[in-house]
Each structure stands twice: as C-alpha cells, then as structure tokens.
Amino acid sequence: MAVQSTELILDELKKLLGEERATSNDTVRDLHGRDESYHAVRPADIVVFPETTDEVSAIVKTAAKHKVPIVPFGLGSSLEGHVIPYNGGITIDFSLMNKILEIREDDFLVRVQPGVTRTQLNKELKKRGLFFSVDPGADATLGGMAATNASGTTTVKYGVMRDQVRDLEVVLADGSVIHTGSLAAKSASGLHLNGLFVGSEGTLGCFTELTLRVYGIPEQIAAARASFPTIDDAVTAVVSIQQAGVPISRVELVDEPSMQQVNRHAGTDYPVKPTLFLEFSGNVAGLRQDIEFTKEIVSDLGCDNLEFEMDQEGMNRLWEARHHLAYSYIHSNPGRKMMVTDVCVPISELAGAVHHARETVDRMGLIGGITGHVGDGNFHIILMIDMNNPEEVKKSEQLNEAIVSYALDRNGTCTGEHGVGVGKLKYQAREHGAALAVMETIKRALDPDHLMNPGKLFSPSKEDA
C-alpha cells in the first residue's frame, strides 16, 4: 500500500478500535510478517486487534471500502506462509478474541473465540472429563486450525478439524456475518457451508466464533511400540489391524535412518528398524484383548518386540523416540531451517511412497527424517536446509516437487494437513484438474474484489501481481 493510504486507513481503524489496538509499529509489523515456515518474510502494513465480531465486521468493511487485503492471523504457526501478508493490507490478529464462551457438556460441544488455543481449551475440558481431539503438534489457535483444516496423530480415530466443526460465525468479504451450521449433530439442510469454510485459509472470510465437537475421555489408554524388518511389513500390520476392526487411536511410522538419528542424538538404543508407535483406547479388558490380537498380527509380520504400557510414565517412555524426532534433527543441525513435506497417499501406496522419499532424500544428499501418520497415508519428510546454500535450497524444492508428483500420480494430495498457503499453490491445477475452476468460481462469487487473504490457496489475480 502507498504510505499515504496506509496512514489514512490506520487513522480510520484507530477511530474504530482506539489508539492501542490498531498499529503500524515496526516490531508488531515484523511479528506478523512471518510464520513457522521457510517462506520469505514480508512485514504487515497495519495490524489490528479486535475484541468483538462487530469490530471484525467494521474492519473488513473498512478494507472493502479502500479495496485493501485482509489477512487473518492466529499465532503464526502455519507452515505454508498462510498468514504472511505478501499483498499488504490489514492483518487481523485474533489474540484478544481468546475466550471459551460456552461448554455444553451434555451436547459434547464447546463454543469458543478463534484465538483460543487447543491446550487452553483442553485444560478447561479436562476438569469435565472431556477433551478436544485434534492435535497438530503446535499449540495453534482453533481459528487457525479450522482455517487450514488441521489434523495430526489422532485423526485415524477422531477425524480432522473439519469433522469437529459444528458451526462457524464468519465475517464475509462485504462485512456481513453468517453462521455456517447449527448445534445439531447432523443436518441435511442446505449446502454444507461448515465444510466449505473449514480449510478455506481466510480466503472466503474471517472466523469470529467456532462451535466444536468434543469427546468423553476414554477409560484407559494404552501405548505400544513395535519395529519391523521392512516398511512394507509395518504398513501391512496397520492395514491388518484395521481390517480386523481393532480401533487404533494413533499410529505413527518412523523410518530406519530416522530411528538412528534419534539414537545418535538422545544416546538411546532403540532398534534401528522401521518402527510403529501405536495408541489404543477403551476399557481395560477390551484393550488387553486388542493388544493380544495386535501382537499376533505383528508377529506374523516379523515383529518380535511389541512393547506396551498403560501408565502415563511408561507410555511417554515408549513414544519418546517419536516425540523427539523433529527436535533431534533441529538440534543436530544448528543454523539450518526446517522444511516439512506433507503429502498424503492411499494407504496401499504408503510403503512405496516412503521408500521413494527416502531414496530421493539420500540420492540428493539432503538431511531429513521421515515420519508418517500411517492410518491416514499422510507422511512428512523433516528436511534440514542451509538457507544460505542456494544449491541446497534448490534441491529441497526439487525434492518437494518429486514427493508431490509421486503422490499425485497415485491419486493422493499435495497436502494432507499443512494446507496450501503459498507453498502448494503450483500443484493445485494438477491435483484438482477441472475442479479448480469450480473452486475459483466460488471464490470469485464470494469475494469479487479478491481481498480476503489474496495469493493464498488461490493463485494471485492479475491485480495482486
């Protein structure tokens, strides 16, 4: 934005929100110009801190009047540049909208403002024997998690963020306010706006309130770890367990070189083999039977070391290697920046995809660990890149392209859980084919001036360039 128009708009916003909650202070602008990814930094022009839906609506109307972009901002933990305001405009920081508004225990529902984080919510829920299921690792805001359709290790049992959203209050591009759902557990009424807005990455509107599904804490949790001769055996084990109808609540794969890296870093002596980290939940009698059954299945596949624990300390110990994976790579590679790939393939293609990923990483001489949410077919390469080495940066981009290409050839997706942002834009046409035009039609219809988080999820329009 031109300096003059920035000042004019800031003045208007200060009138609306007061001196304190609308700013172009350099430190604040910088803090809102980055996320947790390797994507280039671009400071915000103006940052505002609304406290109510009405204020968000007024901010969006101001942006619409001046035809400047709106970028919603949670905690900046996104991994594909979602919140970086490459086209400037007004960044809406939701950190002051961080209240848990209502816990409806009998309905298994909570109503929260978008700035509430998942651990903040879980702390309150625990007192009532309830929990919120989606765990993407980072302590992200629930608004951000809904905007990117976050998921994580528990998805195999409880589903992704979209599955938890019962209703959203959304401020649209024209400043009007809608509700996308209701409090009913299911509905066959109207188009499914809940699903459409979840994962829309701020491009269709800003979330100002979320009603989310929560669950009763299971009586008992059991953790297990099992290593296998090959990745294929490990994946086959997971499929067999699921085909037998045994409910798994988490199942993570760590590949052989990554186990070695953990041992080297932590001084541990885990078997250097493809390893599954599992979690089951239910009642004690049922869990014991599930685990006995699981033992039989994995032993047929060459695993002679299934260990399991039911107390918290023992469970933590069993899963330690998985928890330490990213950290062990970060700590062992000071000065390098983390880039994480994020494809998801049909489960039958997962073993092949992990082999391909490992071969490609090694052939290119890159440093990277591989971990996968096996139950979903989603896996990550945690790459450690020297950003000052243009050759290595280029190679890591080529690697990402090769991984995505492999996944798309098998009817998978370029992003299982991190979202498109700016990092996965170039794969949208190939992945969605003719459906991309339908998405663009919807975007144009709901945001004709292309002001809602422009350049994310959808390729920049000509005016943005």
Add this chain to the structure above:
Amino acid sequence: MAVQSTELILDELKKLLGEERATSNDTVRDLHGRDESYHAVRPADIVVFPETTDEVSAIVKTAAKHKVPIVPFGLGSSLEGHVIPYNGGITIDFSLMNKILEIREDDFLVRVQPGVTRTQLNKELKKRGLFFSVDPGADATLGGMAATNASGTTTVKYGVMRDQVRDLEVVLADGSVIHTGSLAAKSASGLHLNGLFVGSEGTLGCFTELTLRVYGIPEQIAAARASFPTIDDAVTAVVSIQQAGVPISRVELVDEPSMQQVNRHAGTDYPVKPTLFLEFSGNVAGLRQDIEFTKEIVSDLGCDNLEFEMDQEGMNRLWEARHHLAYSYIHSNPGRKMMVTDVCVPISELAGAVHHARETVDRMGLIGGITGHVGDGNFHIILMIDMNNPEEVKKSEQLNEAIVSYALDRNGTCTGEHGVGVGKLKYQAREHGAALAVMETIKRALDPDHLMNPGKLFSPSKEDA
C-alpha cells in the same frame, strides 16, 4: 415443456442413447413422477437411462442447449419430493449405472457407480470382511444417499454419508466433468468440494461415480434393550454412557405410546415405557465390560431391565420392537399415508423436544409413533394421515411446522437426514439466515440457468414459477 419441444429433445436423446434408453412412455413417466413421500405426483416428461459418464455429460449438454431441467433419479426412495420433476425436463434414471467398479481392501475404499444400492454393496463387501456403514433403512442407491447426505442408526459411531465420501465424479450444469476429491484419507488442499456436493440434492450436478470409505467388520456386536421411567432418564443415560467414553454403535429411542402400539400390533408384552435399543461393537472382553458399565449407569436412572444379546437371533429378538415400529403403524392404519418429521436438536434438548412432539400429536388428535436416533438428537414422528381428509392433512402440516419451529428455536435443524427437497424449502430462510444468500450465490455461480433439479433445496426462481 411444450409437446413440440419434448418431441424434439426426445429425438435428440434417442440419437444419443438409442431407441430403448430415452423414452416418454406413460408408465415410465409415472414411475418417475413420485417418491416414497406424501408429496404430490407429477409425471416426468422424458426419462433417460445412461450407461456412462460421457452419456450423462451429453444428456446434460442437451438440456443446457434447450434450457430444460435435469432431475437425477436413483430408486425414488426420497422422502421430501427430491426426484419429482415439478418443472418437467429430463429425468436421468441411474439404474443402468449400477456397477461396483473397484474394491480397494487395503485402502478401505470402494469405487461405485451411482445406481449401486447399499445392500448390493454390502453383499460384496461381506466376502472381504468389510462393510459400508450408512443405513438409512431403505435400500437406497448410493448416488441418492450422497445427494441427500443420508444417515441413520449407525451415524452415532460412523458418521453420515458425507463422512464416507472420498471422491465424487460430477457432471456439472454445463456438461463438464470434475472430481471433487482424491483417494487420500485426508487433505488440506483446495476448497472442500466433496462436502459441498454431498447433500446438494442434484442442484449443483449429477454424480456419475463415488469413492466411498468402508470399514472392517468388528469382531463382535452386542445388542441391548433398556426401558426407563421417563424419556428424560433415557436421554440422560445415553449422555452418561457417551461421557464415559463408551463407544455406542447404535442407540434408538422409542416412546411409550409407540411401544404400546407395537405390543397391540404384534401381540408382544414389551414394557410400555420409553425404551432404548442399543448396539455396541468391539472385542468380546471389551464388550462385556462396556455392558457391565452401562448396566450400572442405567440402573442409577431407574432402569432395572437391561437385556443384552451377542448372537444374531437374540439380537434380532431384542431389536424387534424397533424394527416393527413403522410397520405396526402402517399395518394398523390401512388407507392412510405416512408422513415423517425429521428434526435434529442438540442432545440436551432432545427429551424436551420428544415431550413436545408427543403432546402436540395427542392434542391434535393425530396418529403417530416417535422414534429417535438419540446419540445424534435426530428424531422422527411417523404420522399416519388420511389424505382424503383435508382437515387432517392441514393438521399434519401444522404439526410439522410446530416440530420444526421448536427445533429451530433451539438452534437445531429442520431436517436431520431426509433432506430439504420441496418439503423443507419454507424453513431454509429461518434456519440459515444470512447464510442462505451465500448458498444461493454458490448455486447461481455453478448453475446460472437454474436447470439442475430446479425447485429443490433452493426456492424456485421466477422462471420456474
């Protein structure tokens, strides 16, 4: 349509499909002019029976060229007039597109044509130890079930139809073909078209192929029946069981007068009390513990008669009253037509809603049974109406309005699982508020001539009138 244009279009379609698969035969037209509901009959103008996606695309292009409506038709088991061609045009009968194209066991996925029915699919899946979870009662086609976001008794555990759809092949209003998803178990790429098209009731396009999620058959199923002093006690029991994290796979409520009706009809002596029909699934040890725990919970709420069975015969016997409910009303009321209400409320409002429903039915002097999917808050009044008695027809409409109004006042929905069709059109504005305009914007953007199943889900445009 004018007779002349009907003949012209029929000629074109016969050239496309051959003499046999495009018709305006009176019997065929009549068969495609009704569904299983009480809504007025209106014979189709032209009925076509495509065998391929290309044929569907060519049919839709023909309709677009002549600006006549397209109405997709499965088996006609819809309950709100979805498939009745009130605006004439071309009815596409999908009964020849009834192949199971692929079963990907390791991916827990099947790819089917839209005319495949759920029992046809389950018969094939059973051989592989798998099953398809959605059970709406009727043996509907999977295309129809996706179009209306069908659900039923298993939703409390496995979710609704939308939760099972991984990908749809859709022919859009201009005849172009898109895929709305991929084979990946989860994705954060692009707008969620899967969710948007499921439940769109043929108003955004015709489904020509579906990729659906399936599940491993659980080791053991247990059925249970428990009657309670009051409806409130029964609902409280369900909430308590769920809060304790015990997974229920089905839970149905039948109210007191409905149990009496079953006894009268079938000569049984079930306790005439609000009754829960439950199903659990898992391994034997886990189930026994779940049932013991459930016994404790229900006994605290005044239930001293929880019975349970694990063999198929015993389970059928336990659930008999629930299975016979609709039939007992139909059989005892010859000459009357069934009308079924279908609201869904937050679970905390369910007991009150069932009380209100029973009081209103009795006060109006109508005949009706009440059954509810308690885990979801969705319940039905099975009304038996003398369609030749205008006074009674009017009363039943007033009843439906009162039931919907009660649900919407509590932030529920006017239809939990039957869909909008023409029957729930008048409640859309009240239920969705400003969001209805967003839905209409999307509809206009994707079907500017309003030719895809016009008058359903969306209020008729001026041209339709």
